[in-house]
Amino acid sequence: MKGKSRDFVIRWGLPALLAAGGVVLVWFWLWEFATYAVLPREPGADKRDEGRTGQVERSKEWLSEPLLESFAAVPQDGAGSWPCFRGPNYDGVSPEDIKLLRQLPSGGLKKLWQLSLGEGYAGPAVWGGMVYVLDYDTARQADAVRCFRLSDGAEIWRYSYPVQVKRNHGMSRTVPAVADGFVVSLGPKCNVVCLDALSGKHIWSIDLVERYGAEVPLWYAGQCPRIEDGRAILAPGGDALMIAVDCASGDVVWEAKNPAGWKMTHSSILPITFGGRRMYVYCGSGGVAGVDAQTGEIVWSSDQWKLRTNIPAPVDLGDGRLFFSAGYNKGSMLMKLTEQQGQIVAKIEWAVGPEVFGSDQQTPIFYSGHLYGVRPDEQLVCMDTSGKILWASGGANKYGLGGYVIGDGLIFVLNDDGELSCIQADSERFAVLWREKVLPGHESWGPPAITAGRLLVRDLTEMVCLDVSAGSSVVEWDSQK
Numbered sequence: 001m002k003g004k005s006r007d008f009v010i011r012w013g014l015p016a017l018l019a020a021g022g023v024v025l026v027w028f029w030l031w032e033f034a035t036y037a038v039l040p041r042e043p044g045a046d047k048r049d050e051g052r053t054g055q056v057e058r059s060k061e062w063l064s065e066p067l068l069e070s071f072a073a074v075p076q077d078g079a080g081s082w083p084c085f086r087g088p089n090y091d092g093v094s095p096e097d098i099k100l101l102r103q104l105p106s107g108g109l110k111k112l113w114q115l116s117l118g119e120g121y122a123g124p125a126v127w128g129g130m131v132y133v134l135d136y137d138t139a140r141q142a143d144a145v146r147c148f149r150l151s152d153g154a155e156i157w158r159y160s161y162p163v164q165v166k167r168n169h170g171m172s173r174t175v176p177a178v179a180d181g182f183v184v185s186l187g188p189k190c191n192v193v194c195l196d197a198l199s200g201k202h203i204w205s206i207d208l209v210e211r212y213g214a215e216v217p218l219w220y221a222g223q224c225p226r227i228e229d230g231r232a233i234l235a236p237g238g239d240a241l242m243i244a245v246d247c248a249s250g251d252v253v254w255e256a257k258n259p260a261g262w263k264m265t266h267s268s269i270l271p272i273t274f275g276g277r278r279m280y281v282y283c284g285s286g287g288v289a290g291v292d293a294q295t296g297e298i299v300w301s302s303d304q305w306k307l308r309t310n311i312p313a314p315v316d317l318g319d320g321r322l323f324f325s326a327g328y329n330k331g332s333m334l335m336k337l338t339e340q341q342g343q344i345v346a347k348i349e350w351a352v353g354p355e356v357f358g359s360d361q362q363t364p365i366f367y368s369g370h371l372y373g374v375r376p377d378e379q380l381v382c383m384d385t386s387g388k389i390l391w392a393s394g395g396a397n398k399y400g401l402g403g404y405v406i407g408d409g410l411i412f413v414l415n416d417d418g419e420l421s422c423i424q425a426d427s428e429r430f431a432v433l434w435r436e437k438v439l440p441g442h443e444s445w446g447p448p449a450i451t452a453g454r455l456l457v458r459d460l461t462e463m464v465c466l467d468v469s470a471g472s473s474v475v476e477w478d479s480q481k
Contacts, residue, residue, distance in 0.1 A: 063142045063162040068200050073154035075198055078129020080150050080452035085123070085175040085224035085268050086313070087405070087449070092365040094407035094450045099470035101422065102410070104434040109420075110467040111438070112454065113153030117463055118144075120172035123403065123447035124456045124463065126150060127178035127197060131449075131456065133463070134185045136171035143187040145176065147200060150454065153465060157200035163189055169219050170460060175447055179227040182247040188220035190264070192234060194247055204250030206234075208264075213238030215263050222266030222311060226280070228293065233271075235282045237264040241298070242282060242291050254296030262286040266311040268363075274320050274337050274344070281322060283310045288324070288335070290344065300344040305333055312363040315371070317385060321349070327360030327376060329353075334387065352387045361401045361445060365411075370427045372411060374399045380413060382427050391430045397421070401443075403457070407450045412468070414448070417441035418459050420466075438464055 086092045101109075118136040125132045131148040142160040149156060165171045165188050176185040183197045190208040195201060208214035214236040226233040231244040231253055241258035245251070262284030270281040271293070278293035287303035305324045315323040320337035333351040337344055357364075357375045364373030370390070371383045378398035382390045393399075400416035410433070411423040418439030424431045444459040453469030 061139045063140045063160055066159065066161040066202060067142075068202065069158045069160070070200070071155045071157065073149055073152075073156045075156055076129050076149055076151060078150055078452075080126045080129055080454065082124070082126040082449040082451045082456075083179055084125055084177040084226060085447060086363060087451075090270060090313075091316070091367075092363065092405050093367055094405065096407070096451065098408060098453050100408040100410055100453065101468050101470055102433050104436060109436055109438060112151075112465040112467055114462060114464040115148070115153055117458065117461055118171060119167060119460050120170035121443070121445040121447075121458070121460070122172040123175045123458065124449045125176045125178050125183075126449055126451050126456070127183075130156065130197070131465075132176045132178055132183050132185075132197075134172045134174055134176055134187065136165055136188070138171075141165070143172065143185075143191060145183065145185045145193065145195060145200070147183075147197075150452070150465070159193065159195055159200045159202065161191065161193065161205070163187060163191055165189060165220070170443070171220065173220060173222050173446075175224045177225045177227040177232070180230050180247065182227060182230075182232075184225045184227055184232040184247065186221055186223055186225050186234065189216050190214050190221050190236070192225070192232070192245075194232060194245075194250065203247070204245075206245065206250075208234070208236040208238075212236040212240050212243070217264055217266055218309065219266070221264065222268075223264060224268040226269050226271060228271060233269055233280055235264060235269055235284065237262050237284060241284060241289065242269070242280060242296065244293075244296060256289075256291045256296040256298055258284075260286050262289075263308065265308060268313040270314040270316060270322075272316045272322075275339055281314050281316075283307075283314060283324065288314065288322075288346070290337075290346075300337065300346055302335065302346040304346075304348055305335065311361050312359045315364055315366050317366055321385070322346075323364065323366065323371065325357065325359040325364055325373065327354075327358055329358075331356065331358045332387075334385065350387045356387065356389060357381060357383055362403055362447070365404070365406055367406050367425055368427070372404075372406070372425065374402070374404070374413070380404075380411070380423065380430070382430070384427070390427050393423075393430050397430075397432065401445050403445060403447045405448045405450045405455075407455075407468075412448065412450065412455055412457075414439070414444040414457055416444055418444045420455075420457065422468075438466060 122134040135144040144160040147156045192206045194203045240255040242256040244253040267283040279290040285308045289301035325332035331353040334349045380393040402414035404413035418441030421435040439459040446458040449456045
């Protein structure tokens with residue numbers, strides 16, 4: 001009998017126990033996965049977690065309250081202005097009259113400095129010879145607004161505040177806004193801080209989730225703040241579609257109503273002027289709206305362009321024409337504003353599918369009457385304002401989700417792996433002038449900044465400042481390389 005019992009246990013009990021243990025392990029693994037990752041995954045991130053655990057261990061360095069640190073480097077008056085997402089004119093184009101490299105220097109691009117950052121895609125802003133970046137410090141579990149010298153990358157100050165952020169395609173991903181001596185930053189969990197741009201001294205903070213019922217978007221906040229006329233302009237969604245905050249005092253100047261309950265997207269606000277009226281255009285979860293810059297009144301809205309995962313900002317084509325694009329099979333659309341009986345009305349002029357043009361992540365650039373951008377098949381294309389593709393870069397020239405800017409008639413575009421290409425911004429033809437790997441890669445997705453002959457680009461964990469001004473010793477670049 002004992003032998004039969006032993007045989008029964010071996011034959012049936014042990015497998016049952018192992019199976020039960022397997023169920024427990026699978027449940028634990030799923031719980032851990034749910035704790036440290038959020039699905040669905042962002043496009044192009046298939047390789048992100050190679051060699052990583054996805055967990056951050058508790059550290060004794062965790063911050064319990066905000067901390068301002070000053071370093072040995074001191075501010076220097078210097079040239080250069082890229083004060084917010086997409087630059088001084090909100091268009092991704094440098095207005096500076098500086099000649100840039102059309103041929104590769106004989107020794108390659110000059111790297112002025114390089115530094116390590118926490119995981120993310122937060123691009124830099126430049127003001128008065130200083131560079132501002134929103135970073136995330138995993139050891140301290142804190143957002144960190146950091147200020148560096150543009151000349152050499154030396155850190156001047158760092159303002160950190162505690163907030164627990166788990167890896168979810170990196171952490172930080174927004175560009176600060178700098179103007180009038182203020183720097184305003186929007187963190188991954190919708191924490192807004194306003195600091196003195198020279199010293200980093202705290203002026204005010206707003207938790208958009210706590211105060212307005214904002215909902216943190218999937219993959220964290222991607223909206224980049226604006227500063228105009230001494231006011232920070234933000235779109236929390238929830239209890240207010242948009243707000244204007246006085247930078248000096250922190251007082252809320254106006255709140256735009258949100259009757260339809262639109263939620264925050266990753267898209268950033270576009271300031272435009274139409275019919276002599278300054279307004280802010282924003283793509284919320286339920287559509288697009290224009291808000292009066294002085295009063296906060298919603299002066300027009302449309303539900304004909306809506307996508308919760310909208311990432312690119314609207315593009316101003318002038319004369320009331322607004323271009324919208326997105327990924328997720330959305331494509332793109334041109335909307336025209338007109339005045340009818342004292343009201344502003346938005347009408348669709350045309351729309352095209354993603355096979356013609358769409359943009360997963362970066363905001364396209366309107367330059368010299370044409371649109372330039374990378375569509376979902378990863379090709380850089382030039383499109384006219386009727387939705388006709390004039391050229392595409394072809395299968396041999398793909399750029400993934402990399403960022404791009406235009407300066408001196410040149411497109412500087414990164415691919416996912418940190419290779420930088422310089423391309424003529426010419427509607428007649430696609431022409432690569434040179435290319436060089438400038439970052440380790442991967443996920444070189446941060447919006448670049450270009451000013452004073454310097455190009456600042458980043459990948460997931462590194463940022464580099466490159467000298468792209470003309471005048472260096474150059475060699476002919478072989479386009480067959």
